Amino acid sequence: MNPLLESLQLYPFQKLTRLFENLVLSDASLTPIGLHIGEPRHDTPEFIRQELVNNLEGLAHYPTVLGTSQLRISIASWLTQRYRLAAINPDTEVIPVNGSREALFSFAQAVIDADAREVMQPVVVCQNPFYQIYEGAALLAGAEPYFLNQLPENGFSVDAAQLPDSVWKRTQLTYICSPNNPTGKVLTLDEWQLLFNLSDRYGFVIAADECYSEIYFNEDHPPLGALEAAEKLGRNGFPRLVVFSSLSKRSNVPGMRSGFVAGDAAILKKFLLYRTYHGSAMNPAVQAASTVAWGDEQHVVENRRLYREKFAGAMRILSDTLPVSMPDAGFYLWLKVPVSGIEFSGRLYREGSVTVLPGSYLAREAHGLNPGEHFVRIALVAPVAECMEAMERIKDIARKF
Secondary structure (H helix, E strand, O other), X not given: OOHHHHHOOXXXXXXXXXXXXXXXXXXXXXXXXXXXXXXXXXXXXXXXXXXXXXXXXXXXXXXXXXXXXXXXXXXXXXXXXXXXXXXXXXXXXXXXXXXXXXXXXXXXXXXXXXXXHHOOOOEEEEEEOOOHHHHHHHHHOOOEEEEEEOOHHHOOOOOHHHOOHHHHHHEEEEEEEOOOOOOXXXXXXXXXXXXXXXXXXHOOEEXXXXXXXXXXXXXXXXXXXXXXXXXXXXXXXXXXXXXXXXXXXXXXXXXXXXXXXEEOHHHHHHHHHHHHHHOOOOOHHHHHHHHHHHOOOHHHHHHHHHHHHHHHHHHHHHOOOOXXXXXXXXXXXXXXXXOOHHHHHHHHHXXXXXXXXXXXXXXXXXXXXXXXXXXXXXXXXXXXXXXXXXXXHHHHHHOOO
């Protein structure tokens, strides 16, 4: 077996299962409410479901890794409109993928130069806390993960100065999640400028995870995207930048496993070669449904309305008890709690039948601390009434500390 598998840590939800396995619920009459997994639970739009059904005959054919031209054109059209891009080439700058998760993982396997290990082990940099796929992808590619702590005192911004020049020199890939999971932070143009400057100086590739880009709260001010930032800064051709996006959160179709990568054509050409052998071609029926999903915005506007309602209720209920604040975007509350996130999560589960995720499970100790230690991540994915009931229970538990 690959010895690098031994370097992987338990996935956060496995840790959560272990935390709860010996806890006895103190009030069996309470209906359990799960807010620990970032799985959208709004209804899948009917027109997407119908398009899947209408194209089931596609199951009789092998799909191509590059996908249909109709899908790539639909994605490219969405990108140019959403991010006000001058243009993006659907043939060379877009590849459909089976959800952003598998692409984020496989991308590291394609990018990391194993030969570099003969001189110095490659580095993959990511924010901390972070989506655990980044770390697993780095480790299994033979790279060493390094972390940039996201701290409330600096607005969860990217502080590149945390890593010395000697680490940046070894960096081959940097994962950046904006809007961020779990903090909800959206990178500013200045922060992107800093990252692009570092990429230019040290030659590393930026993988920009934007799967939460369409969950925001002001219809007139959508979050800045990486491709948009690159174009604003005159970076023609998006050098060393690849963006990862998904329909899962935007369109409430996590089970479709549909997303795309877009950006630097030279990198995508190599990634497409890797994927040809990797065998990651999207189901033809899913391609058809994805094509129409990227072409419609009305259902996404309604999706955002539901999240706005839930966040407004959460702010109202929690604000006089806990230091709660609105994220820039996304559907997570990154909530600071009066004790460790592990202790708070255990007590909330035991006494309130509400499941949230301890922040330390999403982070690693780096630079002398675990930045998730006194936080919990709350995914506001359940129906409005269920989320509001959960907020009341969270408030009651918080008052006991």
